[in-house]
Amino acid sequence: MKVFHFHFGKDGGAEKFFVHLARGLGRRGVEQTSVIRPDRLWRKDIEPYSKIIESNFRNLSPDRLLLPMKVRYLAEREKPDALFSWATRASRLMPNYKGCIKISRLGDYPTNLSYFKNTDVLVCNTPGIGEHVRNIGWTRGVEVISNFTTTDRVAPVDRASLDTPEGVPVVMSMGRFVPRKQFALLTAAVAKLPGVYLWLAGDGEEMENVRKVAADLGVTDRVRFLGWQKDTRPFVAASDIFVMPSSHEPLGNVILEAWAQHKPVVSSRSEGPLWFMRDGENGLLVDIGDTDGFSRAIERLINDSVLREKVAAGGNQTLMQQFSEEAVCNAYIELFKRKP
Incomplete structure (x- = not known):
């Protein structure tokens, strides 16, 4: 089986899943070619499983005209079983x-269907996105196939390397520093909990604002900015509670990664988590934007070891049953076999 991927993302949750899927398909004997941006940090992670073509595919660049012709020529020459584009661009x-x-995968809610004029099937990673594209006029195929993440537990990072005492509660979150991730709100929530430390992994435009919030609230000494980490698992493993406070989150890959390390999760009631999380069973849910609500949920988990263990175990069980590599890769392979 042969698949061509078109992927122009940078670094984030969608890119992590692309790497996971490329590896998973490669391990199942799928021959892959991937068109990606130059100089991606994760290029070496997919090289053993995929041929690589690099292009920015920008407007006003020669590739904007030449790359479509090259892709069409390669398809006619190599006759892949599927052409697979990732998101709108x-x-x-x-x-x-x-x-x-011809498949386009969506990890978010599109506003314009014109990007998909040559697409046969939209693969949506949540039912809500599938319903949305139907509501805005999509009449061709829709499939819901979710993400998976690696499920191996790893050794925790040494807390001392992050100037964090042993024995203190550590809350962690991660992602791109953009307003919708609500890291400033999480910082304010942790500020209300004396002695609790906050680790934030990632980078982006909102970083300086979050630093300012920490300084203004007098908690700089309890907040650690970890930067972009190629492998966040050791940091998650060393934390006590994982929190995803996003105002908008179509799925929430980071929750799956926390569950893989058997961590209890607090999440906002954003779109993705409302699909697969059950309050009090596999996590705690808080209203979007409710700073005090996040403080209370974190404090509740710190003080109740039985609840911590219950929701961590429930989360890991959900991960293994609903978001396994085997199920997701098999669903894609069956889709690749389908005729247009």
């Missing part, structure tokens, strides 16, 4: 080629 590269199924 990459879907512009999808050729009008009739020889195989």
Whole structure:
């Protein structure tokens, strides 16, 4: 089986899943070619499983004209079983080629369907996104296939390396520092809990604002900015509670990663978590934007070891049953076999 991927993302949860899927498909014998941006940090992670073509595919660049012709030529020559674009920008590269199924994967809610004019099937990673594209006029195929993450437990990082005492409660979150991730709100929530430390992994435009919030609230000494980490698992493993406070989160890959390390999770009631989380069973849910609510949920888990263990175990069980590599890779392989 042969698949061409078109992926112009940078570094984040969607890119982590792309790496996971490329590896998973490669381990199942799928021959892959991937068109990606130059100089991606994760390029070496997919090289053993995929041929690589690098391009920025920017407007006003030669590749904006030449790359579509190259992709069409390669498809006609190599006759893949599937052409697979990731999100809206990459879907512009999808050729009008009739020889195989053409798939666009969506990890968020699109506002414009014109990107997908040559797409046969939209793969949505939550039912809500699938319902949304139908509501805004999509009449072709829709499949819901979610993400998976690696489930191996890893050794925790040494807390001393992050100037964090042993024995103190550590809350962790991670992602791109953009307003919707609500890291400033989480910082304010932790500020209300004396003695609790906060680790934030990631980078982005909102970093300085979050630093300012920590300084203004007098908790700089309890907040650690970890920067972009290629492997966040040792940091999650060393924390006590994982929190995802996003105002908008179509799925929430980071929750799956926390569950893989058997950590209890507090999440906002954003779109993705409302699909697969059950309050009090596999995590705690808090209203979007409720700073005090996040403080109370974190404090509740700190003070109740039985609840901590219950929701951590429930989360790991959900991960293994609903978001396994085997189930997700098999669903994609069956889709690749489908005729347009």
